[in-house]
Amino acid sequence: MTTPPTRLSKPARREQLLDTAVAIVRTQGADGLTLVTLAEAAGVSRPIAYDHFATRPGLLLALFRRLDARHRAAITQALQDAPPGAGEIARVISSAYFACATDMPELSAVSAALKGSPEMEAVQHELTEDYTDLMATALLPYTGLAPQALRLRCVGVLGAAEALAVELNQERSTESEAVTALTDLIAGLLDAKADG
Incomplete structure (x- = not known):
């Protein structure tokens, strides 16, 4: 019997998404980072990525600040x-x-x-x-x-x-x-x- 994945708190999910964003930029460059590629790489639905960052510039700014x-x-x-x-x-x-x-x-x-x-x-x-x-x-x-x-x-x-x-x-x-x-x-x- 498999255990369902643990649901992350909103701050923890944001950190996970930003970790994933760093990995995408490192391997594909900033051009490879979109909310869609982030959601796919992080294994979350697109609405989750949009809920955290709203737009690609919003994602890039959050990543830059971090x-x-x-x-x-x-x-x-x-x-x-x-x-x-x-x-x-x-x-x-x-x-x-x-x-x-x-x-x-x-x-x-x-x-x-x-x-x-x-x-x-x-x-x-x-x-x-x-x-x-x-x-x-x-x-x-x-x-x-x-x-x-x-x-x-x-x-x-x-x-x-x-x-x-x-x-x-x-x-x-x-x-x-x-x-x-x-x-x-x-x-x-x-x-x-x-x-x-």
């Missing part, structure tokens, strides 16, 4: 484990930034699939703000800059990090070179004197 949260948790843990010192903190931030590209290629694929979406622009702005705050908080003990001046410089460094990521993705630099360049930029930021 992947970003995992990346942020890894950075936070790395910062907690880092030995104290400006150079160490700068290297941890730099290494974690570029590790995202190699450890979670799904994040870039999902981001690319959502290009031009107003919802995605809002989410990316929100997540960039959060990342800037995380970075500024980690660096504040190592600089004499006022918090707002440090935060503004972190915004600039993150812009440079995005440009370095393009170089890395186009294989015009290695990950080690990108990490060193970003670490040096962060170190320069910490040495900067406040205006006035």
